[in-house]
Amino acid sequence: MRRRAGRGAGRGAGRDAAVVAGVVLLLAGCSSGPSLETQGQVTAPPGDSRHLVVGSAGFTESDLLAQMYSLLLNKAGYGAEILSVANRELYEPALESGQIDVVPEYAATFADWLNAKKNGADAKPVGSPDLDATMRALRGLATPRGLTVLDPGRAVDQNAFAVTASFAGQHRLKTLSDLGKSGLKVRLAAGDECVQRPYCEPGLKKVYGIDITSVDPKGVGTTQAKKAVQSGQDQMVLTTSTDATLDNFGLVLLKDDKKLQNADYIVPVVNRSRAGSEGVANALGRLNSVLTTADLASMNEQVDSWRRLPQDVARTYLEEKGLL
Numbered sequence: 001m002r003r004r005a006g007r008g009a010g011r012g013a014g015r016d017a018a019v020v021a022g023v024v025l026l027l028a029g030c031s032s033g034p035s036l037e038t039q040g041q042v043t044a045p046p047g048d049s050r051h052l053v054v055g056s057a058g059f060t061e062s063d064l065l066a067q068m069y070s071l072l073l074n075k076a077g078y079g080a081e082i083l084s085v086a087n088r089e090l091y092e093p094a095l096e097s098g099q100i101d102v103v104p105e106y107a108a109t110f111a112d113w114l115n116a117k118k119n120g121a122d123a124k125p126v127g128s129p130d131l132d133a134t135m136r137a138l139r140g141l142a143t144p145r146g147l148t149v150l151d152p153g154r155a156v157d158q159n160a161f162a163v164t165a166s167f168a169g170q171h172r173l174k175t176l177s178d179l180g181k182s183g184l185k186v187r188l189a190a191g192d193e194c195v196q197r198p199y200c201e202p203g204l205k206k207v208y209g210i211d212i213t214s215v216d217p218k219g220v221g222t223t224q225a226k227k228a229v230q231s232g233q234d235q236m237v238l239t240t241s242t243d244a245t246l247d248n249f250g251l252v253l254l255k256d257d258k259k260l261q262n263a264d265y266i267v268p269v270v271n272r273s274r275a276g277s278e279g280v281a282n283a284l285g286r287l288n289s290v291l292t293t294a295d296l297a298s299m300n301e302q303v304d305s306w307r308r309l310p311q312d313v314a315r316t317y318l319e320e321k322g323l324l
Helices: 017-027 039-043 060-075 088-097 107-119 131-145 165-171 176-182 201-208 223-230 278-289 293-304 310-320
Strands: 051-056 079-084 102-106 147-149 159-164 185-190 211-217 236-240 251-254 266-271
Touching (some): 060 278, 060 310, 088 107, 131 266, 159 165, 159 223, 165 176, 165 251, 176 251, 223 236, 223 251
Parallel strands (some): 185 211
Antiparallel strands (some): 147 266, 159 251
C-alpha cells in the first residue's frame, strides 16, 4: 500500500547501472550483524568512529534526510559520506555489519520489517499507531542486532487520505470522522491491496464508518489516482502525509483523528559499535527540534517538482533553521 511497503523499494528513480554494480559489490559480503551468541558485539561500549557512512534508500525523501544527517555530522566534527542503496534487504545487513553507519528509517515500517526478519513473513505486526509502543518494539528488535534507534522527531510520513477542497468545503469535512458521519458514499483511489489492508478500506469502514463503495486500483498517490479524485470519478485518494503535490490537484488531507495509521515517525538508526556515541546522537538530534511533516513535504516538492538537488535543498533548510 505504501511506497515503502516493499520494505525498502520505493519512490526512487532508476539507478545508474555502474553505481548499482558498485553498491552490490560493496555489500556482497555483508553479514547479518552480531548474532545472539556474540553478545559482546552488542553490549560493548558505543563506538564513536570519526568517519561515518550515511545510507540512503534511494528515493527523494530518504536522499534529503541522508543529506541533512551528513551535514549535521560534518558540523559536529565527523567526516560523513553518503551511500545510496535502494533496497532495505541490502542496506539493513550493511548497517548491522558496519559498512553503513547511519540510516534514516520509519519507526513502524522498520519495526515490522525487523519483526518479519526475525519471526517470519507471517509474524503479527508490532508497529502500531502508538508511537511509544512502536518504539519499544523497534528497539527490542534492533538492539540484539547491534543497532541503536535514536529518538524520533515530529516529522512523520504515513498513509493519508485526501479529497478535493471543494468536496471538503461542501460537506464540511476536516477529519476522517467527519466523512464517516456524513454518510457519503466514497469510491477510493488506492492500490489494489487496499481492500485487504487493515489500515486502508477495512480500517476506514471499521474505525470511521466510512461507506467505501469500491477501491479504484490506481496506486498510492499516483498522478492517475489524484486526477480521478480531481475529476470526481473517485471521491478520495490514498496518498502520504508528505505528499507535496496535493495543491496541484486541488486536494486536501482529512485528519486521521482516531489514529488509524501506524506511527511511521522518522528515526535515525545507527550501528552501535561505530556510531552509538552521544556525539552522534546529539548531532542528529538537533534535527528533531525543527523538522516537521510539512517541512519534509516542502523539501520533497522542491526536489521532485522544482528539480532542485537534494543536497542543495537540505543545506538551505538547515541554514534557514540555524543548524549550519
